[in-house]
Amino acid sequence: MTQFRPVQTHQALGNAFFDRVAPADFPKTILRHRDQRWAERIGLDALSDSKWLEHFGRFEPFEGSFPEPLALRYHGHQFRSYNTDLGDGRGFLFAQCIDPVDGRLLDFGTKGSGKTPWSRGGDGRLTLKGGVREVLATEMLEALGVYTSKSFSLVETGEQLHRGDEPSPTRSAVLTRLSHSHIRLGTFQRFAYFDDKENLQRLVDHTIAHYYPDLAEADDRAAALLERVVAEVARLGAQWTAAGFVHGVLNTDNINITGESFDYGPWRFLPIYDPTFTAAYFDETGLYAFGRQPDTLAWNLTRLAECLVPLSSIEKLEPALNTIWPQFRDQLGRQVLRRLGLKPRDVDEDTALIAAMFAFLTASKAPYEQFFFDWRGGVLSFDRAAASPSADLYASEAFRPFADLLERYGPSDDVNLGHAYFAQKKPRTMLIDEVEAIWAPIAQSDDWSLFHQTLQDIAQMRAAYNVIV
Known part of the structure; x- marks a missing residue:
């Protein structure tokens, strides 16, 4: 069993870098999502749901971790305007640990955990919908090979929030993200x-x-x-x-x-x-x-x-x-070829292939994710692409320059086209209408089945793309 290894690394920077704060006292704590895969990796998989909620709903400290959460200080350019009145206004650094797999430092950072000195008149809270959206974003991005924070925990908190950009009152939540650093460019800007x-x-x-x-x-x-x-x-x-x-x-x-x-x-x-x-x-x-x-x-x-x-x-x-x-x-070049499951050639050839790809996508208006799904493995996917909903677009003259260049490329060692995911006609996507469709049954009847099914679909996608983190 992996042992959890808490540390207090950030605290050593000193008081100029943070403010010690207290978490909000929520009316309820209802567990809506826990990343059991990452919990197992860092040694927290054996926590019962009640213990999980003590730490990630009530923010009781882990032994050997920060005795109090740290609201981090920073500045930043927001839409190119410099703002000195920033900092963790609805979150804090709750804990840190060492990843036993690679020895790297990991942060537990929150969103929606209450007011801090940097709240700027806000309530320090997060909507449940905002938390659901963040879980979907991080899971989908990781499956697509993007280096992203993990949505480690999502807890509904029982408060009714008023927001101008969605029907109010709306449900509330607190999110805990797991990432490798919360030191921002704005942290440097503050001291400069x-x-x-x-x-x-x-x-x-x-x-x-x-x-x-x-x-x-x-x-x-x-x-x-x-x-x-x-x-x-x-x-x-x-x-x-x-x-x-x-x-x-x-x-x-x-x-x-x-x-x-x-x-x-x-x-x-x-x-x-x-x-x-x-x-x-x-x-x-x-x-x-x-x-x-x-x-x-x-x-x-x-x-x-x-x-x-x-x-x-x-x-x-x-x-x-x-x-x-x-x-x-x-x-x-590396990331596009990785997504297409192709071995790189030389810089000039790779640049030409990518330019032809974007020229086709511009001219054809082909669905973006469908294109990468259809042409995974290059010429190995000729029959798959011919059966795609976008097949007519691939038969057009606009596709020919890309197709001619594609013939020179061999599949990568991890192309994995035998995976069941690639037997589908369409890829898993996360467009805005799909996000709204996942949220609707939660809002209307507290039905989380589509949310959980979506996470299972994304897990299949992650496995198909051989994403290892």
Whole structure:
């Protein structure tokens, strides 16, 4: 049996990085979701539901963990406007542990756990629908190969919340996410804003020690850290593109130093390839549209570089920034070929294949996820694609340039086309109408059957794509 290994690593940073807070006292705690797969991995699978609710509904501390939750402090650019009045306003860092599989540090971060000094007049709560949406987002993204936080626990809390963007009053919940870091780009921004070089250096040293220890001997630790974060965030942007995912709110406080996708609000998946597709109704200018996500990530990383200038120099940091677009292009090739189950060839050929793919998707308006599903394994899926709902589109002249290039590619070793998932005519998708359909029976009659069935479908999809985390 795996032993749970709690630690108090973040607390060592000191009081300038967080506020000790108390969790909300909820009227009820009803367990709606627990990630038993990850619970088993870290040694919490034997918890009874009642014990689970003590820790993830009442937030009673684990022995050896933080005695009180920590509401983290940070700043951030929100839609390109700098905001100094940020921080964990409806969440906190509840606990940390060591992953016994790979030895990495893991955070238990909450959403909807009550007011903190950073609540800015909010109630510190989360709607149950918001919690359900986050579970669906993280499960689906992981199955598609995106490096994402895990929705470790979702507990309904018995309060009635009033929200302007959905029918009110609505049900409430508290979510606990499991991720590798809650240190954000905005955490660096806060100390740069206050010209606090000492704590900025402490943050760099902490980040290297606990997340990138191989950089410990770097001549310029700040520049080395920037280069690594650039690589990780570029990889994340490429994964989002390959998955057809729109995060919706790519503020600097929503990008962390491990390049891990997290904090899902108005997310969407693409129905068809459309660079202008946005997720948030309030994103009126399309700043965070699907096709602008790489630009936004590059802009955010430039803000991180600015923070690090006092610890390095522009001359030493600039080379790391200049790797953003080469890293993204390289990763986009890898991630698209991974999704298609194809072995890479050379850079020029891979670039040409991907360009032809996007040209076809633009011209044909083919369903985005259906395309990747149909052409998994390349030429091995000719018969599958011929029986697809999109078969007529593949018979068009617009498809020919991609088809000609595709013939040069062999299947990857993990193509796994014999899996039952690929015998279906359509892939599992998570478009907005499907999300609403999953929520409707929960709202109307407390019927969770479609939610649980969907998670089973996604688990099958994850297995078919050989996703190992």
